[in-house]
Amino acid sequence: MSAAIDLATLWAFIIAFAVFVYVVMDGFDLGLGILFPLFPAKADRDVIMNSVAPVWDGNETWLVLGGGGMMAAFPLAYSVLMPALYTPMIAMLIGLIFRGVAFEFRWRTQGKRNRWDLAFAGGSWLAALAQGIALGAILQGVHVEGRHYAGGWWDWLTPFSILTGAAIAIGYALLGAGWLVLKTEGALRDKAYHLCWYLLFAMLAAIATVSIATPFLHIQYAQRWFTWPNVILTAPVPIAVAIITVLLLRALANKQDSQPFPLVLALFALSYAGLGISMYPYIVPQSITIWQAASPENSQLFMLAGVAILIPLILGYTGWAYWVFRGKVRGGYH
Amino acid sequence: MYGDAMSWANSWGLNAVDLARAQFAFTMSFHIVFPAFSIGLASYLAVLEARWLLTGREVFLNLFNYWLKIFSVAFGMGVVSGIVMSYQFGTNWSVFADKAGPVIGPLMAYEVLTAFFLEAGFLGVMLFGLERVGPKLHFFATAMVAVGTLISAFWILSANSWMQTPAGYAVNADGQFVAADWLKAIFNPSFPYRLVHMVLAAYLTTALVVGAVGAFHLLRDQHLAGPRVMFSMAMWMATLVAPIQILAGDQHGLNALEHQPVKIMAMEGHYQSHPDGAPLILFGLPDQEAGKVKYAIEIPRMGSLILKHSPDAPMAGLDTVPRENWPPVPITFWSFRIMVGMGLLMFGLGLFSLWCRWRGTLYQSRLLHLFAMAMGPAGFIAVLAGWITTETGRQPFTVYGLLRTAESASPLAAPAVGSSLLAFVIVYFAVFAAGVIYLLRLMAQPPHPGEAGPPSNIPARAAGITPAVEGIAP
Numbered sequence: 001m002s003a004a005i006d007l008a009t010l011w012a013f014i015i016a017f018a019v020f021v022y023v024v025m026d027g028f029d030l031g032l033g034i035l036f037p038l039f040p041a042k043a044d045r046d047v048i049m050n051s052v053a054p055v056w057d058g059n060e061t062w063l064v065l066g067g068g069g070m071m072a073a074f075p076l077a078y079s080v081l082m083p084a085l086y087t088p089m090i091a092m093l094i095g096l097i098f099r100g101v102a103f104e105f106r107w108r109t110q111g112k113r114n115r116w117d118l119a120f121a122g123g124s125w126l127a128a129l130a131q132g133i134a135l136g137a138i139l140q141g142v143h144v145e146g147r148h149y150a151g152g153w154w155d156w157l158t159p160f161s162i163l164t165g166a167a168i169a170i171g172y173a174l175l176g177a178g179w180l181v182l183k184t185e186g187a188l189r190d191k192a193y194h195l196c197w198y199l200l201f202a203m204l205a206a207i208a209t210v211s212i213a214t215p216f217l218h219i220q221y222a223q224r225w226f227t228w229p230n231v232i233l234t235a236p237v238p239i240a241v242a243i244i245t246v247l248l249l250r251a252l253a254n255k256q257d258s259q260p261f262p263l264v265l266a267l268f269a270l271s272y273a274g275l276g277i278s279m280y281p282y283i284v285p286q287s288i289t290i291w292q293a294a295s296p297e298n299s300q301l302f303m304l305a306g307v308a309i310l311i312p313l314i315l316g317y318t319g320w321a322y323w324v325f326r327g328k329v330r331g332g333y334h
Numbered sequence: 335m336y337g338d339a340m341s342w343a344n345s346w347g348l349n350a351v352d353l354a355r356a357q358f359a360f361t362m363s364f365h366i367v368f369p370a371f372s373i374g375l376a377s378y379l380a381v382l383e384a385r386w387l388l389t390g391r392e393v394f395l396n397l398f399n400y401w402l403k404i405f406s407v408a409f410g411m412g413v414v415s416g417i418v419m420s421y422q423f424g425t426n427w428s429v430f431a432d433k434a435g436p437v438i439g440p441l442m443a444y445e446v447l448t449a450f451f452l453e454a455g456f457l458g459v460m461l462f463g464l465e466r467v468g469p470k471l472h473f474f475a476t477a478m479v480a481v482g483t484l485i486s487a488f489w490i491l492s493a494n495s496w497m498q499t500p501a502g503y504a505v506n507a508d509g510q511f512v513a514a515d516w517l518k519a520i521f522n523p524s525f526p527y528r529l530v531h532m533v534l535a536a537y538l539t540t541a542l543v544v545g546a547v548g549a550f551h552l553l554r555d556q557h558l559a560g561p562r563v564m565f566s567m568a569m570w571m572a573t574l575v576a577p578i579q580i581l582a583g584d585q586h587g588l589n590a591l592e593h594q595p596v597k598i599m600a601m602e603g604h605y606q607s608h609p610d611g612a613p614l615i616l617f618g619l620p621d622q623e624a625g626k627v628k629y630a631i632e633i634p635r636m637g638s639l640i641l642k643h644s645p646d647a648p649m650a651g652l653d654t655v656p657r658e659n660w661p662p663v664p665i666t667f668w669s670f671r672i673m674v675g676m677g678l679l680m681f682g683l684g685l686f687s688l689w690c691r692w693r694g695t696l697y698q699s700r701l702l703h704l705f706a707m708a709m710g711p712a713g714f715i716a717v718l719a720g721w722i723t724t725e726t727g728r729q730p731f732t733v734y735g736l737l738r739t740a741e742s743a744s745p746l747a748a749p750a751v752g753s754s755l756l757a758f759v760i761v762y763f764a765v766f767a768a769g770v771i772y773l774l775r776l777m778a779q780p781p782h783p784g785e786a787g788p789p790s791n792i793p794a795r796a797a798g799i800t801p802a803v804e805g806i807a808p
Contacts, residue, residue: 054461057457061446064416065451071431072435072439072443073439075431078423078424079431082424086754089424094761101765105768148428148745149744153746295435295510296510298516299512303440303443324466325466
């Protein structure tokens with residue numbers, strides 16, 4: 001591992017960044033869908049939907065960048081992982097269809113609105129579980145021969161992938177609850193605070209369980225985390241998780257509306273960094289490294305020019321859109 | 335495992351590649367109608383808002399809000415069906431993704447970076463933000479969404495065209511296509527023609543829908559201000575753009591003759607070579623097995639006249655092409671005729687409306703309104719038929735002449751591909767049928783004075799109160 005950042009490593013960071021932005025941004029959208037059944041009142045549901053209606057499409061676009069970017073920058077990894085994750089990917093896409101159309105369709109039915117509320121909740125659950133299962137399936141590794149996936153179409157289904165599926169659903173729900181604390185007020189916000197407590201402990205349990213289970217998947221994961229001198233670099237991750245947890249508990253206790261959401265984002269960032277530490281430099285764990293999967297230099301360079309100019313621009317106008325719709329979402333006229 | 339999968343598939347009597355093709359054709363056919371509509375509608379919305387800002391006439395704001403609600407439903411369906419497409423390259427066509435990814439991937443990544451984010455970033459403000467940002471900034475957001483749809487068309491058609499007429503590439507040691515010259519790859523030979531043809535098709539499609547909705551309401555009440563304006567605008571589009579589209583299509587065909595002659599043979603039903611001038615086969619039943627068009631009704635030498643601008647010009651037929659490289663002629667032949675037929679009908683509608691306009695009966699002629707209503711779906715039919723023509727005409731290759739379709743698919747068992755196909759069929763019919771019903775329901779209402787925009791941030795609407803947008807006119 002050389003210290004210099006080469007093109008493939010740079011692209012690994014770019015794709016990882018796109019996936020992370022997707023995970024946290026659509027994470028809270030999907031989290032709202034996961035929590036939807038707990039908010040049966042129509043007025044509450046309207047506020048919940050409206051809090052993300054102007055931004056969900058942009059949030060979901062990061063998923064297209066993650067997938068499309070991977071095909072462009074690491075075509076071999078994309079062509080191995082997609083067939084390996086076939087069923088979770090199809091399930092995720094179908095979940096996202098139901099979730100996505102519900103934003104518009106639920107306003108277009110007369111009297112039967114619950115049908116699309118069900119689609120919103122069910123689609124969010126399906127997409128979140130499928131994404132978590134896909135994560136677990138990647139971590140546990142896939143069977144590769146030559147340049148192809150060589151396993152069956154149910155290889156992804158293991159206790160570990162079910163565990164990561166549940167962990168992601170819990171994490172998204174916590175993000176969603178944090179978002180509601182930020183964007184709503186009154187009884188709705190109080191209920192979201194209440195949910196944050198339960199979900200935080202569930203998420204900490206999920207992080208702990210996945211962290212304990214991962215080193216048992218491959219000896220390499222254990223060596224990466226627990227051997228000297230790696231420990232110097234890896235130990236700060238759990239320590240930082242502990243610090244963020246304390247801050248989050250304090251924010252929840254003091255009811256500071258603007259704090260839980262960014263702190264949950266920080267928890268996600270740390271968990272994500274942990275995943276990166278486990279996986280690097282593999283893009284298909286234990287089979288294909290980022291250098292083996294990288295597309296030719298001129299493909300990566302051609303896109304790098306666009307990324308360097310456009311990502312800051314995208315972050316700029318996306319930030320503007322969030323700013324336009326800032327503040328608490330209220331019922332009634334305003 | 336791959337061998338196992340194949341034998342399993344064969345014992346089912348189904349082939350994973352055919353199922354993957356069926357899945358792509360099915361999901362693509364559903365997807366394409368939404369962008370075709372929203373490319374045109376986004377531009378139309380930008381024009382309506384611009385006219386509202388320039389003239390201050392309320393009818394334009396009403397029309398804007400009316401079509402904005404329709405846009406939001408159609409756009410949402412385009413987004414969710416589009417994500418399916420972007421992942422399908424990996425799930426069902428992984429060998430293609432590995433081999434063509436270094437060229438196709440960056441083009442699609444640029445589509446995401448330059449178009450999808452632009453559309454999505456400004457869509458929220460366009461849909462819900464008029465009160466928050468004011469009319470001028472709101473118009474900017476609308477314009478950005480419209481520009482985004484066009485940029486999206488640019489990149490995805492470049493990628494598609496590269497598969498049709500690959501250029502600017504080399505092949506590396508792993509058998510991957512890599513770009514040797516990005517400009518040549520992006521601006522490959524068929525791209526400019528395909529881009530013009532498709533964007534015009536999108537504009538025509540939208541114009542025909544807008545015209546049909548206008549005609550529907552004019553048939554009930556010819557004095558309604560909104561339907562009069564939209565009908566007139568739509569008929570101008572049909573009058574002006576349909577002939578341009580026919581010319582653009584002709585140029586696109588000549589380009590295909592130069593770069594994909596086998597596709598033209600399939601479109602024309604030219605199984606045989608014609609050394610002394612080829613006929614134009616109007617109709618007939620192509621028989622792929624026998625290698626001839628049965629019951630052909632043809633005009634002698636007309637084919638050579640159209641394609642080579644000389645009645646005696648020799649034209650090669652599929653008899654000069656190895657059979658394993660033949661496209662499925664019956665599909666290509668018929669879908670091409672359906673597209674051309676729709677185009678001619680659009681041209682007829684444009685002429686008829688021009689005549690009525692000249693006679694001063696544009697808003698009164700029931701015959702014109704009935705014709706325009708019947709033509710409402712014509713754009714979608716033409717777009718679908720056109721895409722079927724060009725995509726089946728490219729067969730049996732994914733990258734024309736270089737990578738076979740049969741060698742592009744994922745190493746998956748037929749049951750996996752079949753199950754996902756079944757799931758998509760069920761979900762698409764359930765979801766998109768509901769969406770189309772909602773769209774038709776919105777269109778069945780005429781635009782009202784004080785028409786409201788898409789519902790959001792105003793949950794009071796759920797209690798039956800219609801949000802008002804007065805007070806925001808300039």
